[in-house]
Amino acid sequence: MASQQNAPILNAPASVRWIVALAVGVHVLRALLPTGADEWALETFGFYPARYQAADNGGSELFAQIVSPVTHLFLHADWMHLVMNMAFFLAFGSAIGRRMGNAQLVVLYFLCGIAAALFWVYLNPPQHALLLGASGAISGMVGAAARVSIWPPRHSSSALPFWRRSTVIAFVVIWLLLNVGFGIFPIMLSNSYGGIAWEAHLGGFIAGFLLIGAFDGRGRLGVVAMPFGLQEEFRTMNQIRSARPAVDALESLLTRCSVPAKMLREPAPDGAELEQILETAMRAPDHASLRPWRFLIIRGDARQRLGEVFADALCRRDPLADAAARDKEMSRPMRSPLIVVVCADIVADNPKVPAIEQVVTCGAAAQNMLNAAHAMGYAGILLTGKNAHDPFVKQALGLKAKDEIVGFLYLGTPDCEPRPKKRPAAAEFVREWTGREPLG
DSSP: OOOGGGGGSSSHHHHHHHHHHHHHHHHHHHSSSSSSHHHHHHHHHHGGGGGOOOOOHHHHHHHHHHHHHHHHHHGGGGGHHHHHHHIIIIIIIIHHHTTTOOOOHHHHHHHHHHHHHHHHHHOSSSOEEOOOHHHHHHHHHHHHHHHHHSSSTTTTTTTTOSOHHHHHHHHHHHHHHHHHTTOOOOEEETTOOOOOOOHHHHHHHHHHHHHHHHHHTTTSSOOOOOOGGGGTTTTTHHHHHSSOOOOHHHHHHHHOOOOOOOGEESOOOOHHHHHHHHHHHHOOGGGGGGOEEEEEEETTTHHHHHHHHHHHHHHOOOOTHHHHHHHHHHHHGGGGGEEEEEEOOOOOSSSSSSSHHHHHHHHHHHHHHHHHHEEEEOEEEOOOSSSGOHHHHHHTTTTTTTTTEEEEEEEEEESSSOOOOOOGGGGGGOOOOOOOOOOO
């Protein structure tokens, strides 16, 4: 298990660090330029709508028309402007970047920035003003974060919201009101470096909200972005756990046992540890590389909402169920601090890989995760029951009718040393086939 002390100080995806470094580097370079050269750089690489209506579109003007929709994202009015933008980008860009590959984040960032500029021009006919700064693209990251919290894309293997739905709706409303009224990212700069292009913020936000579905989970399967604030919640306990020696791989396989969910306590795997556990699922046997596995992370107050779903499903199955039975269903998810719902996104009618093989693949992924959690000093159990096969439960979790819930993986720290379970000898279940068996 990796020690927290070995984690980088700037815990952001490489693509986020590249963009920040480039923006800072450009600003430093501009500070070293003579005034005339800096003004030329602003006019050439800043987004200047009026140039698209100029009669002469050749030479340098044509070059500026092509590159400025992207290059304006790296130009800022002053250090305060730059620091504010990069601070927001490190927060929202990192959260989004952990859900996809580096290339995917860079493309999404530029698309949001370009969309922001075009939206600004659409609401403001070409004028003699410069659009500078990364706020449009960063607003796209905010929109993407809102989308995956309110309505996570179903195809994503990292469908983990950042906030509660009610929280993100309140945030978005306030954010939009601030932008319409005043703007929280100053990016439209006139010759006096004044004004706020709130229209560009809205354009970037809309682009991020709409485009994240095409990028979420792409390029980095199984990796989830953690909800804001949860990474540090159990840092002290994880530092204590990091001192434990790593378990030998074979010994870990031979000593793992399921621990009842009611015996699992905080802390549960989070941050880099949970990411590693999910990465082991990617090593499961996967015929034809269909990657049918999907994982839903449920913790905190979301467990209570899952319990309500279980209780509602019970009442649908059995309208005569009493209050005690309903309370039992509601309490099921509260037994452990973390639940990973292991799902199979079935590819129907595949000529090579029938549905049963795809479910087996997801079961193997779940076993890898249990083994990885045990090797890290955690414990867990894979449970199914009627809720795993209930259509109402699947619908509430955002799954399609054809999908399967392979099981609910409960994870946490055992509240006492697990009692060794007597296992049968493998020889009782093994025989050697010689090819000489009589055919019936």
